[in-house]
Amino acid sequence: MIRYYLVMILCVALGCNSMDIKKQSAIVRKQLFDDNWKFNLGDIPAASTMDFDDKNWPAVELPHDWSIEGEIDPNNAAGNDGGYFPTGIGWYRKTFHVPPEWQGRLISIYFEGVYMNSEVFINGTSLGVHPYGYTSFYYDLTPHLKFNRENTLAVRVNNSEQKNCRWYSGSGIYRHVWLMVTNTVHTGQWGIGINTTKVSHEEATVQVKTLVKNESGKPQHIGVLTQIKDKKTHKIGENKVTLELDTDDQQEVIHTLIVKDPVLWSPETPYLYHAEIELIQEGQTIDRTDVTFGIRSLEFSTDHGFQLNGKELILNGGCVHHDNGCLGAKAYDRAEERKIELLKSAGFNAVRTSHNPPSEAFLDACDKLGLLVIDEAFDGWKTSKTPYDYARFFEEWSIRDIESMVLRDRNHPSVIIWSIGNEIIERTDPEAVKTARILADAVRRIDPTRPVTSAMTTWDQGWEVFDPLFAVHDIGGYNYQLFRAPDDHKRVPSRIIVNTESYPGNAFNIWKLVQENSYIIGDFVWTALDYLGESGIGAYYYPGEQGGEHWQADRYPWYGAYCGDIDLTGWRKPISHCRNLLYNDTEKLYMAVREPNPDTGEIRLTAWAVWPTWESWTWPGHEGKAIEVEVVSKYPKVRLYLNEKLIGDRSTTKETGYRALFTIPYTPGIIKAEGLQEDNVMEKTVLQTAGDPAEIKLIPDREKITANGQDLSFITVEITDKDGNLQPNADNILTFSIEGPGEIIGVDNANLKDFESYVGKTRSAWHGRAMVVLKSKHEAGDINLKVRSEDIPEADLVIRSVADE
Numbered sequence: 001m002i003r004y005y006l007v008m009i010l011c012v013a014l015g016c017n018s019m020d021i022k023k024q025s026a027i028v029r030k031q032l033f034d035d036n037w038k039f040n041l042g043d044i045p046a047a048s049t050m051d052f053d054d055k056n057w058p059a060v061e062l063p064h065d066w067s068i069e070g071e072i073d074p075n076n077a078a079g080n081d082g083g084y085f086p087t088g089i090g091w092y093r094k095t096f097h098v099p100p101e102w103q104g105r106l107i108s109i110y111f112e113g114v115y116m117n118s119e120v121f122i123n124g125t126s127l128g129v130h131p132y133g134y135t136s137f138y139y140d141l142t143p144h145l146k147f148n149r150e151n152t153l154a155v156r157v158n159n160s161e162q163k164n165c166r167w168y169s170g171s172g173i174y175r176h177v178w179l180m181v182t183n184t185v186h187t188g189q190w191g192i193g194i195n196t197t198k199v200s201h202e203e204a205t206v207q208v209k210t211l212v213k214n215e216s217g218k219p220q221h222i223g224v225l226t227q228i229k230d231k232k233t234h235k236i237g238e239n240k241v242t243l244e245l246d247t248d249d250q251q252e253v254i255h256t257l258i259v260k261d262p263v264l265w266s267p268e269t270p271y272l273y274h275a276e277i278e279l280i281q282e283g284q285t286i287d288r289t290d291v292t293f294g295i296r297s298l299e300f301s302t303d304h305g306f307q308l309n310g311k312e313l314i315l316n317g318g319c320v321h322h323d324n325g326c327l328g329a330k331a332y333d334r335a336e337e338r339k340i341e342l343l344k345s346a347g348f349n350a351v352r353t354s355h356n357p358p359s360e361a362f363l364d365a366c367d368k369l370g371l372l373v374i375d376e377a378f379d380g381w382k383t384s385k386t387p388y389d390y391a392r393f394f395e396e397w398s399i400r401d402i403e404s405m406v407l408r409d410r411n412h413p414s415v416i417i418w419s420i421g422n423e424i425i426e427r428t429d430p431e432a433v434k435t436a437r438i439l440a441d442a443v444r445r446i447d448p449t450r451p452v453t454s455a456m457t458t459w460d461q462g463w464e465v466f467d468p469l470f471a472v473h474d475i476g477g478y479n480y481q482l483f484r485a486p487d488d489h490k491r492v493p494s495r496i497i498v499n500t501e502s503y504p505g506n507a508f509n510i511w512k513l514v515q516e517n518s519y520i521i522g523d524f525v526w527t528a529l530d531y532l533g534e535s536g537i538g539a540y541y542y543p544g545e546q547g548g549e550h551w552q553a554d555r556y557p558w559y560g561a562y563c564g565d566i567d568l569t570g571w572r573k574p575i576s577h578c579r580n581l582l583y584n585d586t587e588k589l590y591m592a593v594r595e596p597n598p599d600t601g602e603i604r605l606t607a608w609a610v611w612p613t614w615e616s617w618t619w620p621g622h623e624g625k626a627i628e629v630e631v632v633s634k635y636p637k638v639r640l641y642l643n644e645k646l647i648g649d650r651s652t653t654k655e656t657g658y659r660a661l662f663t664i665p666y667t668p669g670i671i672k673a674e675g676l677q678e679d680n681v682m683e684k685t686v687l688q689t690a691g692d693p694a695e696i697k698l699i700p701d702r703e704k705i706t707a708n709g710q711d712l713s714f715i716t717v718e719i720t721d722k723d724g725n726l727q728p729n730a731d732n733i734l735t736f737s738i739e740g741p742g743e744i745i746g747v748d749n750a751n752l753k754d755f756e757s758y759v760g761k762t763r764s765a766w767h768g769r770a771m772v773v774l775k776s777k778h779e780a781g782d783i784n785l786k787v788r789s790e791d792i793p794e795a796d797l798v799i800r801s802v803a804d805e
Contacts, residue, residue: 027101029287033109033177034062035709036094041066043089043156048121050152054093061709062177065170066090067159068328072755074556077162081386083533083559087162087171092155096179100148106182106215107145109153110138110189112175112360115329117158123151131393133159133169134322134356135404138180138189163386166379167321168533168560170329175359184216186287187277188250190407194275195449199297199309204262206237206295210253210277214245221245223280226255228273236260264309265294265413267349270370272413294367294413300451300475300496302489302519306416308372314514315372315521316583317350318343318528318565319501322358325532325568326746326758326773331359334712338701340365342570343528347580347587352500352524355379355422357405366414374453374500374524375409376419377402381435383425399442406446417498418443421454423479427469428461436472453477455500463488470495475521482513482520489519499523504538504563504575505610508657511582525579526608530564530752538563538608543601550606560752563608567750569716569771570701574613578632581658588634589675589683593617596627596666614767616728617687622666629662635675635682643669649676690768691721693730696787696795707741707780707801715797717770717787730768732789736761738774741801742783746773776801 038057046052067078070086078087098107109120115133119126123146127139145151159171180189191211198205208226222245227238239255263271272292279287299307306313320343324335336359343351350372353362357375366373378398384391402420409415420439426432440452451474456466463484470476470492477500478485485497497520502510510523530538536555539562541547548555560568565576577590595612596619597603605611613630631638633652640647640662650660652675668689675683697718705711719730736744746758749766756763763770774783783799 027181029181031179033179038093040091041088044091047091048154049124063174063330064172065174065328065330067171069759072559079163080535080554081163081166081533083168083535087159089160090157090172092173094153095150098145098147098151103147106184107141108138108180109141110178110180112136114157114173115159115169115171119156121154131397132401135401136408161388164388166385166534168323174329175331183286185214185220185222187289188213192291194293194411196295199295204259204295206257206259208255208275213250219246224253225278225280227276228257230273262295265296266308267370291411293411296413298416302496305518306521315350316348317352317522317524318348319352319354319524319526320529321354321531323532326748331361332710332712333361336361337365340369340371342566344369346566346572346576347584348528363409363412367412371414372416373414374417374419375415377405378421381421381424402439402442406443410447418450418452419454423455423457428465433468433472436469440472451475455479457481482510485520501526503608507579527564529566530562530568532560534561535559537561539606540609540612541604543598547604557753562752568748569750569769575610581632581634589685591631591673591685594628594630596622614728617671618690618728619666624665626663627666631660631673632658633675635677637676639674639676641672688725690725690727693719693727693732693792694722695720696792698795698797704800704802705776706804707776707778708804709778711776713774713799715772719765719768726768728768730765732765734763734770735788736772737786738783740783741777741779741781742774744772745775774799
């Protein structure tokens with residue numbers, strides 16, 4: 001992650017002497033450009049011009065996603081892949097003043113992500129088109145600006161050509177935008193690369209590469225100072241060199257520094273250092289950049305699997321798409337950080353960014369919180385999966401886009417593997433081997449320190465036919481084919497394997513294969529989180545409902561994927577606890593109840609589904625009928641009680657998959673499971689029958705947020721009985737209102753067949769739960785949330801919004 005100091009001393013681009021340098025004013029080098037945009041849904045070509053009248057356009061702040069604001073409709077062109085959300089063409093405009101003191105500087109605009117086919121205009125002049133919606137890009141504004149006057153930036157976003165993605169993409173400028181103001185002698189965009197080439201607990205060798213660019217129009221004499229600082233900003237190493245830069249020259253400076261007694265970055269100790277790079281002329285700093293990095297070593301082998309800092313580590317990973325549920329594609333920093341918190345709390349130590357580069361905030365959070373990353377570039381290459389997908393642009397843009405990903409993300413210690421593709425359609429074609437080699441070589445030219453993979457599967461095409469394609473990669477990615485690994489290891493003993501996708505319900509078998517074979521470095525379940533689009537994957541169907549897999553037909557009213565270990569409100573499904581129990585020692589006993597079949601027939605599952613199972617002992621109308629209680633345990637035996645009456649003991653060992661199933665007649669009251677070690681009760685867990693809905697309970701993830709117009713609080717809403725027990729069948733309609741310097745930007749309940757608006761002020765509870773998301777404004781103060789429901793007392797909560805320090 002690269003952060004830029006807010007203050008940069010204006011410099012020598014105009015040939016000023018040292019006295020002139022000291023007189024220059026301070027200027028913000030990297031300015032967040034998210035506020036005060038105007039937006040229009042619909043194509044208006046004249047909106048590119050400077051004098052276009054946009055006064056009637058609504059104001060918006062970035063990140064923005066117009067699709068999530070629209071109505072879900074089975075007739076929308078995005079169809080089941082896009083979750084039936086609207087798409088189309090939209091325009092953004094922003095008018096801003098350029099001060100006269102910026103003359104002689106380089107001014108550029110940096111977009112972290114726009115979905116998709118964006119064209120950017122400054123004062124009516126087109127700067128270029130960027131097709132891919134998931135990579136970052138920038139343009140030089142300098143030649144087109146009017147100083148000491150108003151300037152207009154316009155962005156046309158075209159997401160009208162459908163289908164172009166197999167999941168919910170969102171539409172618009174959904175990530176941050178930055179205005180960059182630099183000297184004409186400066187470090188290049190993404191121009192700093194840091195490697196930790198030798199690592200031990202005693203010392204580490206840190207190599208810092210800095211690209212210095214001279215765009216001043218004259219030769220320059222520049223000093224380059226690199227300092228490494230610890231988390232407390234104490235300097236622990238430095239190096240300096242002097243450059244002679246010709247006109248329009250650029251040079252790469254390589255500094256090697258030694259860090260004694262380093263704190264090694266890992267999921268348990270995600271310690272971050274800073275590399276501060278200064279460009280110096282005549283004793284004055286003319287450019288300063290701060291890069292956050294971690295010190296750690298990576299090794300991959302068939303004998304020892306994956307080793308982080310010399311220690312073997314199994315990857316317990318999950319795949320995620322980029323949306324944030326009720327927020328759509330909007331990549332607020334806090335939403336991305338919360339996503340990583342949810343994954344960590346569920347026991348994951350790794351994530352695969354399926355199937356595109358993530359936001360910068362996502363990777364920043366992985367660095368900060370300690371989550372390992374497979375950073376993935378593309379879902380496909382030259383052959384399309386949907387009519388208007390990236391295949392149209394692959395030949396012209398793929399190298400530029402993969403370079404953008406690697407240059408931007410290479411300093412993140414969390415990134416351990418690059419992925420160049422997923423289930424490529426043309427994978428049986430010999431040309432695919434050539435394409436893979438070109439992409440892999442493009443990655444390695446920038447970063448030779450991390451291995452390259454891509455995710456492979458077969459659709460009745462054979463398997464050994466893919467050996468030449470696997471050979472181009474450093475690690476073989478297996479989607480749903482891990483059962484082949486033992487035979488593959490006999491045939492290709494040098495192949496290192498990672499299970500890039502697996503069915504949620506196959507957790508134990510996959511875990512067992514990973515545990516027993518060192519050449520398999522881990523698993524990434526599909527998926528860690530529920531997501532919008534790819535409608536009906538992970539679905540289950542009741543009697544009378546039309547069933548089938550998500551690819552076979554439209555699965556409306558399903559508009560999302562229910563295959564995640566964690567739902568869209570952040571609730572961990574029972575499968576999440578089962579997986580965590582397998583891979584970690586943080587959880588040893590868990591109990592839930594399998595939803596009984598209706599009297600009219602059986603529940604049917606799809607391939608990515610697990611049986612609907614709930615933390616509930618509240619099943620009205622099922623009294624006296626058989627019901628299944630599932631207990632998973634790392635203790636050798638479990639014991640179950642119903643209303644203090646012993647039901648029985650069951651073994652929960654590796655031979656049983658650490659799982660016991662009790663079938664008992666449903667009787668209201670309390671069920672209790674105990675984990676036993678040598679007949680000693682080590683732990684217990686209970687489920688209790690809930691009474692009627694009586695109270696609303698509000699549980700914020702944060703009670704204090706920053707008044708910066710970007711910070712968020714995610715508030716879980718629970719319907720409980722009079723004793724505070726969750727009422728798991730409650731479906732009360734909830735109404736939300738707030739007072740104070742904040743706004744409601746999303747409501748959710750995790751039900752992917754509920755068409756209430758995500759941007760409304762009402763939501764029905766589902767299984768007793770809902771969620772509301774509050775966003776701060778730019779003023780500090782108390783945000784008062786009130787939640788109402790008929791026949792239940794109102795609940796209120798205060799979120800403090802405090803000034804940004």
